[in-house]
Amino acid sequence: MYVVIVGAGKVGWNLARELIAKRHEITVIESDPVRFSVVEQELEHSAQYGDGSELWVLERAGIERADLVVAVTGDDEDNILISQVAREKYGVTRVVARCNNPRNLQHFELLGVKPAISATDLILRLIEHEVPQYGLVHLLDLPEERLEIIELEVAPGCEAAGRKVKELGLPDGSLVISILRDGGGFVPNGDSVVQASDQVLVVLDAELETSVTERFSDRSSAPAA
Amino acid sequence: MFVLIVGCGRVGSAIANSMLAEGHQVSVLDEDAEAIALLERGQNEGWEERGGRFTEGTALEIEALLAAGIDQADAFVASTDGDNTNLVIAQIAKRRFDIDRVVVRVLDPARARWYAEQGLQTVCPTQTAIELLEAAVRGQIRFEGVSG
Numbered sequence: 001m002y003v004v005i006v007g008a009g010k011v012g013w014n015l016a017r018e019l020i021a022k023r024h025e026i027t028v029i030e031s032d033p034v035r036f037s038v039v040e041q042e043l044e045h046s047a048q049y050g051d052g053s054e055l056w057v058l059e060r061a062g063i064e065r066a067d068l069v070v071a072v073t074g075d076d077e078d079n080i081l082i083s084q085v086a087r088e089k090y091g092v093t094r095v096v097a098r099c100n101n102p103r104n105l106q107h108f109e110l111l112g113v114k115p116a117i118s119a120t121d122l123i124l125r126l127i128e129h130e131v132p133q134y135g136l137v138h139l140l141d142l143p144e145e146r147l148e149i150i151e152l153e154v155a156p157g158c159e160a161a162g163r164k165v166k167e168l169g170l171p172d173g174s175l176v177i178s179i180l181r182d183g184g185g186f187v188p189n190g191d192s193v194v195q196a197s198d199q200v201l202v203v204l205d206a207e208l209e210t211s212v213t214e215r216f217s218d219r220s221s222a223p224a225a
Numbered sequence: 226m227f228v229l230i231v232g233c234g235r236v237g238s239a240i241a242n243s244m245l246a247e248g249h250q251v252s253v254l255d256e257d258a259e260a261i262a263l264l265e266r267g268q269n270e271g272w273e274e275r276g277g278r279f280t281e282g283t284a285l286e287i288e289a290l291l292a293a294g295i296d297q298a299d300a301f302v303a304s305t306d307g308d309n310t311n312l313v314i315a316q317i318a319k320r321r322f323d324i325d326r327v328v329v330r331v332l333d334p335a336r337a338r339w340y341a342e343q344g345l346q347t348v349c350p351t352q353t354a355i356e357l358l359e360a361a362v363r364g365q366i367r368f369e370g371v372s373g
Contacts, residue, residue, distance in 0.1 A: 053309050055335040077285065077309040081336075089339055104285055111316055 004029070004066045006052035006082050007073035008039040011098060015070060016043060027061045031073075053078045055085065063090045072098040076107070083113040136213055139201065149177070149203050155218040156196040166190030174204035174212050229254065229298040231284045231314055232305030236330055236350075238263035240302055245277050252278035254293040284314045290322075300326040308333050312340055319345070 001024045005012045008030035016028045020043075028043060029052040030036040040047040050057035052073065063069065069086040071079040079097045086092040099105050099118040108116035128137055137151040154161055160168050165176050165188050178201035179188050186192075194200060204212055228244045230237045233255035241264055245251045253264065253272075258281040264272040272279055282289025284305055295301070301318040303311035308331045315329040328346045331337035337349035360366045 053336075054333065055339065075309070077307065077313045080313050081309040085336075085339065088343070101285075103287075106287070107285065107313060107317060110321055111313070 001067045002065055003068045003070060004061050004063055005070045005072065007071065008035055008047065009072065009074060011072045013039055016046065029057060029061055053081050063092065066092050068094045070096045074100060076100050076104040080108055080111055080113050084111055146206050147203065148206050149201060152200050152202060152213060152216045154194055154196050154198045154200060154216050158218055159215045160194050161196040163194055164190065165192050165194065168215060171208050171211055174202055174208050177201050177203050226299035227294065227297050228300045228302065229293055229295055230302040230304060232303065233260035233263055234304065234306060237302065237304035241277065245275060252280065252294045254280045254282055254284065254289060256283050284310055295322050298324055303329040308336055312336065315345055
């Protein structure tokens, strides 16, 4: 696979190393002359100097034959523009962009740049996983498919505690796929009983989130999630 | 009409003053609060005293664009010193806020050309300079003083 990486910061450089180790062909484009000379010493001809949002620089790097373009500069507007021209001008089918400021994610989406990856968001997700708020963690969102997988804590005294899975009364379009208990986990069947303090993984239609979560939360304190 | 100008350098401030003098409502957004000085250079009254609006904020922040009145704008000018910033905010103005009249300053002729082909009204000072200078070198035109 031929990969063009724009931006040889920590992310771009390490990504280049990993891909070279996996025997992919890569080119890294870096616009800062000092950074470039450092990176070039290791990556040699795989590093090119230039502003990756200049079309001729992308063309010199062979963007037209790239299987994947990765835009990981420190500027969100540059990453958006590079991704946009990669896909729309040069017909690159796989483009991955880094979103430095999560508030800019909406611009990436508006201009059709996806997937956009925000390190801040990823870390926030991990924190959410470690310190769940409202007992709900989003494990996976598939916005295109309108599906998500969530992890819920079964609150003591909630509607679901002590019931069999088939008696939970979950709406169509949702399914309990796993129960985590005492450090282990299993895939339940309809007769498995959900206990208070279990964690359950549910795959569901994104719109059903509220109606599913309310069955697992303490009836006396309504969840804000 | 209501004109929103993002980026108050030489270009943005000049357009802002002309539009205000023509009787339009003009709002200017710039990340540097001191940029208002450019709007007031050579004027007898301050920018806001003459009825102009000025907002300090970053072009990519939706809150800043809203504070500057993007949701009421009839015309949008992207004239920051960054080509990529201009191209991104112009597309936001067009696609998200449905502004019909969006003009973008792009210094790089290649990007200006490609985005023009995609339907953006790009103005490329570099390309204009190249064409005028070439014509002057060939003797096809002759400037008296500064061109334009």
